Each structure stands twice: as structure tokens, then as C-alpha cells.
Amino acid sequence: MKSNIRFFKKSKILPVDKFFKNVLYDNKIGYYSSRLPIGQKGDFITSPNISYLFSEIIAIWMISTWELFGKPKYFNIVELGPGDGSLINVLLRSFKKFPKFNSIKKIFLYEKSNYLKKLQKRNISDKNVKWINDFKTIKKGPVIFFGNEFFDALPIKQFKKINNLIYEKNYTFDKNHKIREVYKKASKNNCKILKSFKILKKLNFIEFPLFGFQELKK
Ligand SMILES: C[S@@+](CC[C@H](N)C(=O)[O-])C[C@H]1O[C@@H](n2cnc3c(N)ncnc32)[C@H](O)[C@@H]1O
Known part of the structure; x- marks a missing residue:
């Protein structure tokens, strides 16, 4: 050892x-x-690895928040500490059922571990997802920051x-x-x-x- x-x-x-x-x-x-x-x-x-329902409920909440904000033209979503990318993959799949939201939303991932970043890049096929280190690069529109088991890690x-x-x-x-x-x-x-x-x-x-x-x- x-x-x-x-x-x-x-x-x-x-x-x-x-x-x-x-x-x-x-x-x-x-x-x-x-x-x-x-x-x-x-x-x-x-939770994202236990049931799709967990991530699907978050997807619906994000879309209703966008509606509540008056359906802005720019809308950003940042996942903090995406692990193996399971949660974001279900969000991406769910968003496809809401074409208007799907076409305007921008997704960013914030990950510290280079190893997990590589794994996420392998597991997430959507080319519009971007990895960021600096939130100031997001210039336009409201931002939802979310993370599962991020702050407790x-x-x-x-x-x-x-x-x-x-x-x-x-x-x-x-x-x-x-x-x-x-x-x-x-x-x-x-x-x-x-x-x-x-x-x-x-x-x-x-x-x-x-x-x-x-x-x-x-
Ligand atoms: C307990 S895991 C949770 C992973 C995933 N959210 C899930 O629910 O399966 C914590 C995640 O946060 C990432 N992380 C921890 N500290 C971080 C930091 N300071 N900046 C960015 N990512 C961080 C870890 O590398 C890992 O992806």
C-alpha cells in the first residue's frame, strides 16, 4: 500500500x-x-445514476424557469462538477422534446478533474456543450448554476x-x-x-x- x-x-x-x-x-x-x-x-x-426521473425533473424545472423569465432569447445552464456526465445527458435528451428552448439554451460544464473532463468529453456527444473555467465568459442572458453533490465534495x-x-x-x-x-x-x-x-x-x-x-x- x-x-x-x-x-x-x-x-x-x-x-x-x-x-x-x-x-x-x-x-x-x-x-x-x-x-x-x-x-x-x-x-x-x-442520484443521476439511480433514476432518469431525477434529471428529468430538473430539466422540466429549468424549462419552466425559462418560461417564467418570459422566454429570453439567451439562456445559460452551468453544471458544477458533472461527474461522469449522466445528469447532463438526460437533460440534453429531455430538452429535445421542447424545440424552442432546445434551440436557444447554452450549456456549460465546470469540472476540476482533468480525468473526469476527458471522460465527460467521451460520454457527451452534443458538440454544443462547452467546458469552462471562468464564468465571466458567459456574457448574455440569465444563468442557472446547478450541481449534484458539488459543494459537499x-x-x-x-x-x-x-x-x-x-x-x-x-x-x-x-x-x-x-x-x-x-x-x-x-x-x-x-x-x-x-x-x-x-x-x-x-x-x-x-x-x-x-x-x-x-x-x-x-
Ligand atoms: C461527488 S462528485 C458528483 C458528480 C455528479 N454531479 C454526480 O452527481 O454524480 C463531485 C464532482 O465535482 C467535481 N469537483 C469537485 N470540486 C470541484 C471544483 N472546485 N471545481 C470544479 N469541479 C469540482 C468533481 O471532480 C466531481 O465531478
């Missing part, structure tokens, strides 16, 4: 979110970067309050390559961010999705 300390790369100690970013998304050794973990042959299954930070001081959970490893948890005083910036959320005041253990907020800001 390969040692998990390879996920530390060149560091000796990493906060939980940065460690899991390497575990999940490192371009060479990350969980989502070297194989498809989703589906019958994978480690877990998600983003690593989080963990903090503990002791005597009113905030400590951040980090991982390190000992001389036998055993991974250990260590708490370090949280940075001034992280303390400031956490203190700005009233809801966190009474908690002694805090999970905080900094990467999730960074995605929301894009």
Missing part, C-alpha cells in the same frame, strides 16, 4: 482542507483525478474553541509515517472570518467551507 504521506507533497503539516484538496483533487494522485469513483463499479452512487476547514481561543485542525505525520491530528492557533484572518458569523459564536467545534465560499465568489 502506498503511504498516505504522499498527500502532504512537500509540506510537513497541512490544514484539513488543504490536505483533503490533495487527497481528492491532486492532478496525479487525487481520488477524482485518476479514476471514476462514482457508479456501479465505483465506491458510491449518486469541497474540502472544509475544522476549528476548535478552547478557552475562547480558536485553533485550527491540521494533519502531520510521525517518523513511522502515521498521520496525526494537531491543533494550531488559527490565523488572524481565519479568526476574523469566523467571528463575522454570529451563528458560529456558540459553537466549540466549527466546520467551515472556505473553498466553498471561494467557489461562490467566482
